[in-house]
Structure formats: structure tokens, C-alpha cells
Amino acid sequence: MQLVDIGANLTHESFRHDFAEVLARAAAQGVTRMVVTGASREGSEQALALAHAHPGVLWATAGVHPHHAIDYDEATDARLRELARLPAVRAVGETGLDYHRNYSPREVQLRVFEQQLAIAAELGKPLFLHQRDAHADFLPLLRRYRDHVPAAVVHCFTDTREALHDYLALGCHIGITGWICDERRGTHLREFVREIPADRLLLETDAPYLLPRTVRPQPSHRRNEPMYLKHICEEVARDRGEPVDVTAANSTAAAVAFFGL
Numbered sequence: 001m002q003l004v005d006i007g008a009n010l011t012h013e014s015f016r017h018d019f020a021e022v023l024a025r026a027a028a029q030g031v032t033r034m035v036v037t038g039a040s041r042e043g044s045e046q047a048l049a050l051a052h053a054h055p056g057v058l059w060a061t062a063g064v065h066p067h068h069a070i071d072y073d074e075a076t077d078a079r080l081r082e083l084a085r086l087p088a089v090r091a092v093g094e095t096g097l098d099y100h101r102n103y104s105p106r107e108v109q110l111r112v113f114e115q116q117l118a119i120a121a122e123l124g125k126p127l128f129l130h131q132r133d134a135h136a137d138f139l140p141l142l143r144r145y146r147d148h149v150p151a152a153v154v155h156c157f158t159d160t161r162e163a164l165h166d167y168l169a170l171g172c173h174i175g176i177t178g179w180i181c182d183e184r185r186g187t188h189l190r191e192f193v194r195e196i197p198a199d200r201l202l203l204e205t206d207a208p209y210l211l212p213r214t215v216r217p218q219p220s221h222r223r224n225e226p227m228y229l230k231h232i233c234e235e236v237a238r239d240r241g242e243p244v245d246v247t248a249a250n251s252t253a254a255a256v257a258f259f260g261l
């Protein structure tokens with residue numbers, strides 16, 4: 001089984017001490033290719049450095065997460081535009097809106113989201129999108145730019161069936177994380193994950209966050225890592241009523257096509 005982890009925060013400090021082992025354990029579980037999420041200016045630089053250090057295994061995105069929107073200045077905008085042109089950078093993001101925590105004021109999030117939508121449109125790059133508790137503001141902005149970008153993935157999708165179908169109607173891809181393995185809050189996803197077309201369903205760990213609760217035994221450190229992606233694939237396969245090999249093959253083909261791996 002070959003899997004692609006389309007969202008791994010491998011620049012996180014918790015991976016610094018055993019990075020080579022993390023990649024080796026992932027490969028041993030069939031996770032041979034990963035897209036490293038860039039979520040801040042510095043993080044995007046680090047994601048790019050990792051991609052350059054591991055060609056054919058790691059690729060990067062370049063963007064500023066809505067939590068960090070307050071740090072987005074002209075220099076950040078200019079640098080993101082440079083990063084997004086580089087061949088190892090396969091998408092603009094993560095970018096979007098997060099009204100769950102509101103670490104940055106909403107009006108700043110909206111402005112910074114639109115600036116990054118404009119970069120993706122200008123360069124013709126795919127979008128790696130984050131939306132939490134902000135669908136009503138997120139959708140019209142995305143709709144305005146959707147025709148100007150080749151592809152867009154709403155990563156770590158956790159919203160409602162209605163939101164799902166709004167994104168599918170815009171031709172978006174949907175990223176599913178270990179959220180779906182959480183019987184306390186992921187059961188709604190289990191009901192409608194089968195409504196996502198196979199060629200637009202992408203799998204991601206969002207490591208080191210969102211350790212799948214189906215991993216047994218749960219590691220004491222609670223750190224998620226790409227090797228656990230198959231637990232997400234298994235849950236999605238169960239919910240779609242299809243063999244796990246089919247889910248794996250389809251999601252891998254979709255990821256390869258989306259990011260041009």
C-alpha cells in the first residue's frame with residue numbers, strides 16, 4: 001500500500017530530535033511521499049528546506065495560517081510570492097479563516113486570506129485551505145477566486161454536509177484527517193465521507209496534531225506522525241464501504257494528480 005500524506009506539519013519542533021526515524025517509520029508503513037505544510041513565513045521557509053533536503057519524498061506548501069494572519073506584512077507577501085514560484089512548493093497555503101479560536105482578528109484574517117488567494121491566482125498554483133467555524137465568510141471569497149486557480153483542497157475538513165457540498169460544487173478536493181477516527185466528534189464525517197468523489201478525496205495526518213484515536217495502544221507522547229496515515233485510510237474505507245486498498249489507491253492517485261508529485 002502506497003499513501004501520500006498531503007498535510008504534515010513536519011517543521012514542528014517535536015520532530016526535530018528524530019526526523020530521520022519519522023520518515024523511515026512512515027516509509028515502512030507505505031507513506032513514501034508527504035507534503036509539508038507551511039503555516040507561517042518562517043515555517044514555509046523551513047518546509048521548503050525540508051523538501052529540498054528530501055527530493056522525491058517531501059514537497060512543501062507556502063502560506064500563512066489564519067492564526068498568524070496578524071503577522072502578515074508586505075515583506076511576507078513578497079516572500080510568499082517568491083516561494084510559491086519554486087518547483088518544490090506545490091500549493092499556496094495553508095491559508096483561510098479560523099473563527100474557532102480567532103487568534104487574529106477576523107478582519108485581518110479576511111484580508112490576509114484574500115491576499116494569498118490573489119497570489120495563487122496570479123501564479124496559477126493550487127490552494128491548501130483551512131476553514132473552521134467560518135464557512136459563511138470563507139465560501140464567497142473562495143468562489144470569487146476558484147476559477148483562477150487550478151485546484152483547491154479544503155484540508156482537515158470537519159464541517160457539515162452542506163459545507164461539504166458547497167466545496168464539492170466548486171470542484172474542490174477534500175482533506176480528511178484523523179478527526180474521522182474520533183468517535184466523540186467525527187461521527188458526522190463517517191456518514192458523508194462516501195459522498196466525496198474518489199478522485200477528490202485526500203488523506204492527511206496533520207501531524208503532530210490529531211493523533212487518530214484508533215491507534216492502539218495510544219503512544220504515551222500523543223504525537224501524531226505520518227506513519228499513522230493508514231489508520232485514517234482504514235476508517236475512511238470502512239465508512240465508504242470499500243476495500244482499504246481501493247481507498248489507498250484512489251487517494252494516492254488523487255494526491256499525485258493534485259500536487260503533481
Ligand SMILES: [Zn+2]
Pocket residue numbers: 094129130131155156
Ligand atoms: Zn489547518
